[in-house]
Amino acid sequence: MAEEMRIVLRNYGKIDPLKIEDYIAQGGYKALEKARSMSQSDLIAEVKKSNLRGRGGAGFNCGQKWSFAYGAESDIKYVVCNADEGEPGTYKDRLIMENDPQALLEGMAICAYAIGAKQGYIYCRGEYPQVIKILNQAIEQAVTKGVLADFAIEVRSGAGAYVCGEETALIESIEGSRGEPRFKPPYPPSQGLWGKPTIVNNVETFANLPAIVENGADWYASIGVPSYPGTKIFTLTGDVNNCTFFEVPTNTTIRELIYKFGGGIPAGKKFKAVQIGGTSGAFIPESQLDTPVAFDNMSTIGATLGSGAVFVVDETRDIVDVAARIAGFFEHESCGKCAPCREGTARIAEIMENINDGFGEMSDLALLKKLGRVMSVSCLCGLGQAAPAPVITTIEHFMADYQAKIL
Amino acid sequence: MDYKEIIASYADKPGGIIEAFHAVQSQLSYLPREVIAEAAQVFNIPVSEAYGVASFYSMFSTEPRGKNIIRICESAPCHVAGAAEVVQALERELGIFMGESTADGLFALEFTECVGQCQATPVITINGEPYLDVNAATIPGILAKYR
Ligand SMILES: Cc1cc2nc3c(=O)[nH]c(=O)nc-3n(C[C@H](O)[C@H](O)[C@H](O)COP(=O)(O)O)c2cc1C
Numbered sequence A: 001m002a003e004e005m006r007i008v009l010r011n012y013g014k015i016d017p018l019k020i021e022d023y024i025a026q027g028g029y030k031a032l033e034k035a036r037s038m039s040q041s042d043l044i045a046e047v048k049k050s051n052l053r054g055r056g057g058a059g060f061n062c063g064q065k066w067s068f069a070y071g072a073e074s075d076i077k078y079v080v081c082n083a084d085e086g087e088p089g090t091y092k093d094r095l096i097m098e099n100d101p102q103a104l105l106e107g108m109a110i111c112a113y114a115i116g117a118k119q120g121y122i123y124c125r126g127e128y129p130q131v132i133k134i135l136n137q138a139i140e141q142a143v144t145k146g147v148l149a150d151f152a153i154e155v156r157s158g159a160g161a162y163v164c165g166e167e168t169a170l171i172e173s174i175e176g177s178r179g180e181p182r183f184k185p186p187y188p189p190s191q192g193l194w195g196k197p198t199i200v201n202n203v204e205t206f207a208n209l210p211a212i213v214e215n216g217a218d219w220y221a222s223i224g225v226p227s228y229p230g231t232k233i234f235t236l237t238g239d240v241n242n243c244t245f246f247e248v249p250t251n252t253t254i255r256e257l258i259y260k261f262g263g264g265i266p267a268g269k270k271f272k273a274v275q276i277g278g279t280s281g282a283f284i285p286e287s288q289l290d291t292p293v294a295f296d297n298m299s300t301i302g303a304t305l306g307s308g309a310v311f312v313v314d315e316t317r318d319i320v321d322v323a324a325r326i327a328g329f330f331e332h333e334s335c336g337k338c339a340p341c342r343e344g345t346a347r348i349a350e351i352m353e354n355i356n357d358g359f360g361e362m363s364d365l366a367l368l369k370k371l372g373r374v375m376s377v378s379c380l381c382g383l384g385q386a387a388p389a390p391v392i393t394t395i396e397h398f399m400a401d402y403q404a405k406i407l
Numbered sequence B: 001m002d003y004k005e006i007i008a009s010y011a012d013k014p015g016g017i018i019e020a021f022h023a024v025q026s027q028l029s030y031l032p033r034e035v036i037a038e039a040a041q042v043f044n045i046p047v048s049e050a051y052g053v054a055s056f057y058s059m060f061s062t063e064p065r066g067k068n069i070i071r072i073c074e075s076a077p078c079h080v081a082g083a084a085e086v087v088q089a090l091e092r093e094l095g096i097f098m099g100e101s102t103a104d105g106l107f108a109l110e111f112t113e114c115v116g117q118c119q120a121t122p123v124i125t126i127n128g129e130p131y132l133d134v135n136a137a138t139i140p141g142i143l144a145k146y147r
């Protein structure tokens, strides 16, 4: 059975996060030194070979993304850290930034060297003012120590918009605009912040890099499931005994997360469903709990790994009410740029509220499914494309609960 | 500092209008029309665009509101943990409804989505400071600190 394994959180509880000396004493900034002794292309090849894939939800190969920005012709390039962490039930990036901010800075500096960037930004959600303070202190210490050399990092604050976690919306927000996603292509590695080649990676992705550079690609690639190696931090919420976080190898199963690490369902109640990856994730029934949490394994069952949020609901919960609340989330967070999302999220929320209040009809379910299909292919960004998933999967797996409200 | 000075201090930051709005709001608790007009001028964009930014982000308000901003997380994990009870308790304690401010200008009551403190739900924040595992019984004690 899988055990906890701390790569990203290796310094958690072991160092004073506000003392760079502590980080350095644990071997911090050795990886950056090693990275700078390699050629840029060798470094990128090594990261690619480790098969580190993005921890922000899309699971893109990190080294491959870097190679696009490395190859792009430009005097100015940017490294951007996505610390918007808006996915409900998720606080893993906060854990990293609060407990080991230098690991994030080192990861960003490794990326900056690899692609040839001199300026970095950390876009941190506005709901984390205390984290922003920590980051600014950490940056100040790193500058004083001179470890970042000529790479400068600035922290920018979000202001309460879930969609700004989408990388092009995030870039718009750093530029001082409304956080509306851009049409793609061009993708950020060729044209991103202020039109320049830009790498956007998640906090957890960056925090993996020092360990990968230090221990080598082969070491990392051998951990967990080969198609999505390494560890992943999960944050457990809802009806589970241990509402806390765990970093585990990616071959851990959903069942292990809930029963072994999570300690099972409280008060002797039975499991009903789990939603993984945040509020846009599918609801997963008991029959699929033996699936490993790695990216592609989750796709096979029509679910997502997403941010690593694990929201458990027990048998006594009204799952239609939960799905209706989630539909309200998407209506609120839709940025309004594209019509299928703006209208679609509002209609889903309206129909779900109706059903939840006892005014629904069976034909509503067919309507929801059709609307879900249309949105998943026609919305401009991942927000609208994924928004129907919680509703559609609860209809699929918990039809009886819907019927009970409709009849 | 007056709002003009605050905004001016961000003038050299490309895209710094959001930072400037945060800084003004921490003093005034909302973004009055003159602030938006001033920011438009400093950052050299049309007033409509500056207003577009101010109205896009849920942490910014273009209407006056109470000084201490109480936000209640209504995302699914907090929802199932009893956020509705917390809403009721806050409304009762302050004598206002969600979305309103108290007559003495001391408190504003707002919904928010997840604030990333989901280890101990339900969660509220006051001026960005999180309070975990709140319930009807703990609300009066929390509010007392701001009275
Ligand atoms: C609606 C929406 C919200 C997102 N929110 C986040 C987020 O909070 N944090 C994050 O790292 N990525 C988020 N993403 C994914 C980013 O667009 C992007 O894929 C990611 O930052 C790339 O970094 P990675 O390759 O290291 O995962 C979001 C995507 C969408 C469509």
Ligand code: FES
Pocket (backbone or CB within 6 Å): A088, A089, A090, B073, B074, B075, B076, B077, B078, B113, B114, B115, B116, B117, B118, B121, B122, B123
């Ligand atoms: S769900 Fe309420 S703080 Fe995260």
